[in-house]
Each structure stands twice: as C-alpha cells, then as structure tokens.
Amino acid sequence: MLTHKSNTFFLLAVLFLLSILSFYIEIKGYYFVLIFFFWLLIAVAGSGLIRMNYHLKAHSRSFSSDRKIAITFDDGPTEITPEVLDVLKKNNVKATFFCIGNQIEKHPEIFDRIIAEGHVIGNHSFTHSKNIGFFSKKKMLEEISQTDISITKFLGKKPRYYRPPFGVTNPNIAKALKETKHFVIGWNVRSLDTKIKTEQKILKRIKSRISPGSIILLHDTSLKSLRVLEQLLVFLQENNYEAVTVEQLLEIPAYEN
Numbered sequence: 001m002l003t004h005k006s007n008t009f010f011l012l013a014v015l016f017l018l019s020i021l022s023f024y025i026e027i028k029g030y031y032f033v034l035i036f037f038f039w040l041l042i043a044v045a046g047s048g049l050i051r052m053n054y055h056l057k058a059h060s061r062s063f064s065s066d067r068k069i070a071i072t073f074d075d076g077p078t079e080i081t082p083e084v085l086d087v088l089k090k091n092n093v094k095a096t097f098f099c100i101g102n103q104i105e106k107h108p109e110i111f112d113r114i115i116a117e118g119h120v121i122g123n124h125s126f127t128h129s130k131n132i133g134f135f136s137k138k139k140m141l142e143e144i145s146q147t148d149i150s151i152t153k154f155l156g157k158k159p160r161y162y163r164p165p166f167g168v169t170n171p172n173i174a175k176a177l178k179e180t181k182h183f184v185i186g187w188n189v190r191s192l193d194t195k196i197k198t199e200q201k202i203l204k205r206i207k208s209r210i211s212p213g214s215i216i217l218l219h220d221t222s223l224k225s226l227r228v229l230e231q232l233l234v235f236l237q238e239n240n241y242e243a244v245t246v247e248q249l250l251e252i253p254a255y256e257n
C-alpha cells in the first residue's frame with residue numbers, strides 16, 4: 001500500500017540514486033524537480049482523499065457482500081437535525097452522526113435527542129476549522145479530546161470513532177489519532193451535498209456510486225440534504241438495501257466500555 005512513509009522513502013531513494021549517477025553521466029536538473037513534483041502530487045492526493053489510507057488507516061466501507069449500507073451525517077447538531085431525526089424515525093432507520101464539539105455545546109437538547117433515538121455518535125473535531133490541516137499535534141489532540149469530553153457528558157461513555165473534517169489527514173493528525181486510539185471512519189460515497197446545487201444531481205451521484213457495504217456521507221446542515229435523505233430512503237427500499245449504523249456495518253465498537 002502506498003503510504004506517506006513509502007512515498008517519501010521512494011523519493012529519497014531515487015534522489016540518492018540520481019545524485020550518484022550524476023557523477024558518471026550528465027543528469028539534467030529538472031529530473032530532480034520532476035521527481036519532487038511527483039512526490040508532492042501523491043502527498044497532496046493522499047492528504048485529501050481519505051480512502052487512499054495514505055497517512056492513516058481509515059475505514060471507508062465494509063467488504064461484505066450483504067446489501068447493507070451506512071448513512072452518516074457530519075457537522076451537526078444543527079437546527080436541521082430534528083427534521084433529519086423525524087425522517088429517520090418515520091422510516092425506522094438508524095444512522096451515524098459525526099458531531100462537532102462546539103455544535104454540541106450550542107444544541108445540547110438536539111444532541112440528547114440523537115442519542116435517545118438510538119443513533120451512533122462519532123467525534124468530528126471541536127471547531128471544524130478550515131485551517132485544521134495546519135494544526136500541530138498538540139492542537140489536534142485538544143480538538144479531539146475536547147469533543148470526546150462533550151460527547152461523554154451526554155452519552156456517559158467515550159466515543160471511539162473519529163472522522164477528520166474535510167477528510168483531510170496529515171502526519172500531525174495521524175500522530176494525534178495514534179495517541180487517542182480512535183478508529184478513523186471515512187466514506188466511499190461522498191454526496192457533495194454541501195457543494196452540488198440540486199437534490200436530483202446529488203441523488204444521481206449517490207445512486208451511481210452506492211454498492212453493498214457503502215458508507216454514505218451527508219450533512220445534517222441543510223433542507224436540501226433532508227430532501228436528499230427522504231428520496232435516498234425510497235431508493236434504498238426499492239433496491240433492497242438495508243441502512244444500518246457504522247457500528248453494525250463494520251462491526252467495530254463505537255464506544256469505550
């Protein structure tokens with residue numbers, strides 16, 4: 001598997017070989033630049049695409065052929081979350097919510113309701129800062145533990161799932177998570193529900209990517225996503241998919257005992 005370590009090792013090995021060779025034959029300077037750019041390209045892709053498992057091992061799907069999938073919601077709780085909960089309840093579906101610590105502090109009663117209705121909770125950082133990719137390991141540890149504390153206050157047990165904001169990972173995030181021992185949960189169906197403008201296009205995207213074992217990423221932050229959820233549940237039923245929690249799909253414990 002291509003990891004940050006092996007990519008960097010490869011870069012250094014090739015640069016070393018080229019340096020040796022340059023004593024014997026003429027090697028143009030741009031070869032060195034080209035190889036560095038190739039390394040950079042892989043590093044950038046690996047930091048942005050959680051499925052590559054480049055900096056850390058993320059669980060992005062189940063490999064079972066059962067027609068089970070998991071619907072996940074990021075960035076809540078928000079004022080939209082109760083409506084999402086209503087739809088899930090009506091359809092008797094349990095989902096997984098990756099919550100932001102400061103959103104939990106803002107909407108404690110909504111967070112309580114997510115738990116009371118039997119959905120699974122995961123940690124999604126405290127601030128969800130746009131600059132989280134540049135945080136030190138110490139600052140990342142704070143992000144993670146602060147949210148663990150908020151969740152534990154309501155739930156009575158510590159979450160073991162962590163989902164990196166924006167799916168961005170890097171060596172500092174990897175080191176912090178190694179210390180906190182969270183399971184990193186990714187996705188293999190990114191709905192882009194916060195970016196794509198129409199519900200129909202979002203649904204089309206999900207339908208073309210879904211397969212048994214999928215983990216679908218949605219956000220409980222807009223009415224558009226709520227409408228997508230309603231139609232997605234109809235699609236799942238028509239196609240004999242069963243929506244379960246990430247814990248049921250992956251059979252990995254969501255909480256510490």
Ligand SMILES: [Zn+2]
Pocket residue numbers: 074075124128164165166
């Ligand atoms: Zn997020």
